[in-house]
Amino acid sequence: MAKILIIDDDTSFGLMIEGFLKRKGFDTVFVSSFNNALHSVRKTKFDLVLTDYRLDSGTGLDLIPVIKKHHQKTPVVLITAYSDIRVAVSAIKLGAFEYITKPVNPDELLHVINRGIEKTNKVSDTPKPPVARSNYIKGISRFAEQVDQQVELIATTDLSVLVLGESGVGKEFVAQRIHELSNRSAMPFVAVDCGALHTDIAGSELFGHRKGSFTGAMDDKEGHFEAVKDGTIFLDEIGNLSYDVQVKLLRAIQERKGRRMGSNEEYAINCRIIAATNEDLRSSSLSGKFREDLYHRLNEFSINILPxxxxxxxxxxxxxxxxxxxxxxxxxxxxxxxxxxxxxxxxxxxxxxxxxxxxxxxxxxxxxxxxxxxxxxxxxxxxMPSKIPQAPVQLRDVKEKSEKDTIIEILEQNKYNKAKTARILGIDRKTLYNKIYKYGIDA
The missing domain is CATH 1.10.8.60 (Helicase, Ruva Protein; domain 3)
Known part of the structure; x- marks a missing residue:
């Protein structure tokens, strides 16, 4: 019987969901506060966590890293009454399995939970690289044709590739396509969500560990770089790696050797590396947030995916x-x-x-x-999409509002679509990014 943790500060709604899931044969635990949720995930292992976005002293997004730290393979489903795609994207980036919106459709909820439970049951403690299977779809636009040409060109080489683009554009599908067309296609393809790797476990997940090397290391564990062998490793959201993990990754790439935590023995790294990010890694490397030498190691060839x-x-x-x-x-x-x-x-x-x-x-x-x-x-x-002003609003003509307030207003109207915001404001994207940084706008 699958065990599910339900977290919602609306007691009536939470108890209703709990009753529904119990009738469907699930073992459930319901908590109505953020602190009780923290206590539960630290104390008990669940097959799935179902959490509301708005909680009493935190959010469901705040819980995801904590859950992933203690039980990395446990699927997290976020429920929100706020139909904001930015919340959903943030949840997926943090490692959430799925999200659904209120009012909750019972059939949709049950289907998502069953898929999450099924995924949990398929995952073993030792990573087993899956056979490369891609649902890559060739587009018909001129841009899509250009990307296909780049993929076919780079696939036959062993160059490291950096795939750039906003969240949700299909960067992993492009990486899988490169692998399929390469001479490594018969080898494993392993995708690693760096955004879901907590600093404390990132080294173990990537390079493995020996039994007893740290608290909780009950057995030897093979890391992703060791498991992928001569195949392809895809490092998604590479910009989210901590600086310490960046150093370890750089050393592994430079020396083409890896070492499990707690071990003095090294193993050869023969895989191809494809990384992806929705951030401007170039700017991050210049500012010191991301190691510049690692950036250049990963960016031997780049593919930019348009939204x-x-x-x-x-x-x-x-x-x-x-x-x-x-x-x-x-x-x-x-x-x-x-x-x-x-x-x-x-x-x-x-x-x-x-x-x-x-x-x-x-x-x-x-x-x-x-x-x-x-x-x-x-x-x-x-x-009912948001009404967005059609006529350009030139920043130099703004007199009654501050520049910062105007930028925030247009960003919100455009659901934080920076390209469209820049067009409406009559400036280029680089200028907009500079102003967002200047004013400390959370975008």
Whole structure:
């Protein structure tokens, strides 16, 4: 019987969810405060954690790193009443398995939980590299064709590749495609979410450890670099690694050798390294946040993935493919998008990129009553997108508001889409980034 921790400061809602899950055969524990949640995850191992975003003295986002520190493989599902894609993206970056929004649909909740439990049951304590399987979809835009050409060009080499782009644009799929087309395709492909690696366990996860090398090291453990052997290792969100781990990674890349924690024996590192980030690593390296020498080691070749809003001609193709995957997943057939949904898909800005598009379609297929997806099956933020001023607002003409307040207002109206904010403000993105840094804007 799977054990689930439910965290929500709304006692009535939490008890309702607990009752529903108990009727479905789950063993549940419900807590209504942030501190009690901390105590529970430190004391007990759960098969899945279901947490609300807003809690009494913290947030669900604050809990994710704590859960991952104590039980890294435990899936975390975030529930939020605030349809803000930035919260969802932040949750995924921190290592959340999935997110759903209130009002919670029981079928959707049960499906997400079952997928999370199934994932937990498949994971063993010793990492086993999966066989490379890619759902890579070739786009039809000129940009997509350019990326495909770059992938085919670089795949046959052993150069380290840095894949750049916003969260959700499909950086891991590009990395998998490079691996598939390389001479290492028969070898393992191992993806590592660096954003979910807590500083205390990052060295162990990447390079392994010996029994007794630190508190809690009950057995020998093989790290990802050792497990991948001659295959490809994909380091996602590389910019989130702590400085100490960056030093260890740099040494391993330079010497092509790794060493388990607590061991004096070294093993050869023969894998290819592909890294990805949604940050400006160049700026981070110049500011000292990210080691410049490591940046250059990883960036022997770079591929920049444009956000979906800047290549909208690819939206129909991706929508069709995601619809096929969702109908297969939920065992439904012959479901189509209505013309109104197709139109709104094309006009929406997709701040969460391909990940958001896929999640929206999966949710819509699950909720669909007939053979056509209508506006009723779409989330509210897509049905009623924020009204954004169409006429450019030049910063030099702003008199009554401060420059900082204007930037914040336009950022919020655009759901923190910096490219579009810069266009509306009549400045380039570099200038906008400089002003965000200057004013200390949380963006």
């Amino acid at each position: 979906l809003r800047e290549r909208k001609e690819d939206i129909p193709l991706y929508s069709k493919r995601f619809l096929q995957l969702a109908t297969r997943e939920f065992k439904k057939e012959h479901i189509f998008l209505s013309s109104e949904v197709e139109d709104i898909f094309f006009s929406y800005e997709w701040p969460g990129n391909l990940r958001e598009l896929r999640n929206v379609i999966r949710r819509a297929v699950l909720l669909a009553k007939g053979d056509t997806i209508t506006l009723a099956e779409l989330p509210p933020e897509i049905q």
